Amino acid sequence: MEGRFAGRTVLISGAAGGIGTAVAQRLAGEGAHVALADLSLAGAENVAEGLRAGGLRASSHRLDVTSGPDVARVLDEVEGQAGGVTMAVTSAGIIYISPFLDVTREHWDRTLTVNLTGTFLVFQEVARRLVKGGESGRLVAISSVSGRGGRPDSADYAASKAGVISVVRSAALALASHNITVNAVCPGVVDTEMTRLIHAARANTSGITAEESLRRMAARIPLQRVQTAKDVADVVSFLLSDDAGYVTGQSINADGGMEMD
Ligand SMILES: NC(=O)c1ccc[n+]([C@@H]2O[C@H](COP(=O)([O-])OP(=O)(O)OC[C@H]3O[C@@H](n4cnc5c(N)ncnc54)[C@H](O)[C@@H]3O)[C@@H](O)[C@H]2O)c1
Incomplete structure (x- = not known):
């Protein structure tokens, strides 16, 4: 398969859902082997099957991003099937809608654990392996414009997405000398x-x-x-490409102009 990601293996968390699926379709179409990882194995396999039917390279993996050992297990699995992961996109995420005064401790913890800790765990484990192998790489998180400002009916979600923007900056600084870039897209x-x-x-x-x-x-x-999920996937593809080789630590608003900072 020709394309700018030919020979690359990309892990995509949350790939059974809208944005993750669109990212998988875009990257597979550009030649990558896409490892679709999601809590829903059936959902990930359904997308992977469609890609393989179109002659593209895809595998499916059950992953809970809140578990470090699970992330490591999936990376081992992908490596065994398609070679080492040099690019990762974290799209797994959840949201609860409730007024600020009613946000429960349970929902707060769960949202932060899936959206923020889950992004950190995937980035850390992929980066550990890249650094150990002396390989360059690219990491992209799906944050949100919610992380740029407050949200009266999803304070936990907005905090988790602001946290993702922070993790992206820290990881970018820590990994720059290893030629690993780290960025985020903030959809609307x-x-x-x-x-x-x-x-x-x-x-x-x-x-x-x-x-x-x-x-x-x-x-x-x-x-x-x-916005369409493809609108988001197009920006992810850019950030993973050689065209974005000098871009790191950035969180790019791809939101139709909702936020301008
Ligand atoms: N939809 C929007 O308008 C929007 C806007 C900004 C940001 N985002 C972010 O984009 C990402 C994708 O959102 P989407 O709209 O495609 O949502 P979606 O609900 O369609 O997909 C999310 C996927 O994440 C998976 N997932 C949830 N918890 C998981 C876990 N613990 N481990 C692994 N997978 C898990 C789900 O099974 C699902 O397939 C999310 O992080 C979301 O916060 C979405």
Whole structure:
């Protein structure tokens, strides 16, 4: 398979979901072996099967990003099947919608553990192996514009995504001398299951339908449309490519103009 990622093996966490799946499709189309890792093995395998049917290289792996040993096990598995992972994209994530005063300790801990700790564990284990092998690499996290500001109905989520931006900076500084770049993409409102869940939850409390809630949100986006998962995958592909070889420690807003800092 020709393409700018030919010969590369890329681990994608959360690959059974909207953005992770679009990233897998984009990178496999550019020649990578994509290792689709997700809590839902059936979901990851479904996507991988479709890619293989199209002549592309893909494998599926059950992964819980909140467990360091599980991350190590999956990396061993991928290495055995497709060679060492030199690129990783962390897209696994969850969200709960509840007013600030009602955020439970359980939801706070779970959101921080999946979104922030999960990103850290994947980055750390992939980087350990790259450094040990003297290999260069690329790490990309999916953060969120929520991490740039506050969110009145998802404080735990916004904090986790701000934390991801911080981990990206620390990892970029720590790994630069090993020629490993670390960046994030901050999407805005993407047409995925997570967004449907958010607007269904808001509809419950606001007295408008989920469709109307999303429509009003879209109307506030300068580019005037909800983002596709492919819009996000396109930026991820750039950050993994040689074109972004001198870019590290950055969190790029890919959000239709919602945030400008
Ligand atoms: N949808 C949006 O509007 C939006 C905006 C900004 C950022 N994001 C972020 O993008 C990422 C992907 O979101 P999406 O919209 O594709 O959501 P999604 O719900 O469609 O997909 C998320 C995937 O993560 C997986 N996952 C959850 N917990 C996991 C765990 N512990 N271990 C491994 N996998 C796990 C789920 O099974 C699911 O397949 C998330 O980090 C999300 O916070 C989404």
